[in-house]
Amino acid sequence: MARETFEDWIPIEGGDTAIQAIVRGSVTERLGRPEPMASDTKWVPRSGDFAIGAVAKGAAYGETSGVNDYVELIARKVGGAARIAEEDLLDSPVDIVNTKKNDAARNMAIFFDNATLATSAAQNGTTILYDSVYRRVRTADTNVGYVANANYLSGSATYANLSNTLALIEDSIWYDDSGLFIAASPVYKSVLRNIVDGQGRPIFNESPTIDGISRDTLFGIPVSWTMGARVSGVNTKAPTGFPLLIAGQRSLLIKGMAKLTPTIATSNPGFAMQRASNGVGFLTDEALMKAAMRRAFAVGAPNAFAVFEKTS
Secondary structure (H helix, E strand, O other), X not given: OOOOOOHHHOOOOOOOOOOOOOOOOOXXXXXXXXEEOOOOEEEEEEOOOOOOOOOXXXXXXXXXXXXXXXXXXXOEEEEEEEEEEHXXXXXXXXXXXXXXXXXXXXXXXXXXXXXXXXXXXXXXXXXXXXXXXXXXXXXXXXXXXXXXXXXXXXXXXXXXXXXXXXXHHHOOOOOOHHHEEEEXXXXXXXXXXXXXXXXXXXXXXXXXXXXXEOOOXXXXXXXXXXXXXXXXXXXXXXXXXXXXXXXXXXXXEEEEEOOOOOOXXXXXXXXXEEOOOOHHXXXXXXXXXXXXXXXXXXXXXXXXXXXXXXXX
């Protein structure tokens, strides 16, 4: 067993507030379409196309032959635990528990975004929890007539490349500007500030963040920033691959809402605390804090998303 130590947070003199990173919310958690789940697996129906055409007087109507299938949601758990000496909880002027909750919330948000948006390999249920948007856009889906990489571009983040990325979904039956979003790595900020259109107007507009949520826009579309939007081979809270900019429809970014038991956390996502007065920490006088979230994820249709990967 290993526990975190906090002796350095118990000074003879000094401040009573630990330096904390800002808790960043998850783009998928905030924007994804919630789908309630009563069990760990759920099939969400996906309707095929419906043929429409001119019908001559007395002629037979053309009949639809689209594929009606489903996308599968499988709930999987993300979390971690911190082992803390009771003496540290009693002696520290720092609120250790809330500090570690903020740390856990930040890292769960990045991990979940990386798992749902940017992991490159196919899901395996362990190191790769879901097929991400990046994976789905780069993989064929014959049931909805999607060709692998059709909605994928890479290279330098130029005006033409970014505009062409959006054009991949703007000129399609999947386009709905009322539900369009952009999720991107903050790496893009410094690049976007220097891009203007043919009339010298900036395509990127920064606005003050309100309640922790970005109000920035790119081509007039709301942008949400996430550290998880970098390519990785497996799900991680610290991806280091090429940064991504993803545009898509919120209604097809499907987030399965599975349940956590009260012994895991008091809410989903959430936290649970066991003090050393009983349970596993009784013999060592160590408290345990758990952080967990249980979610499923699926892309409704890759046609509704476009991915730009900044490779240069």
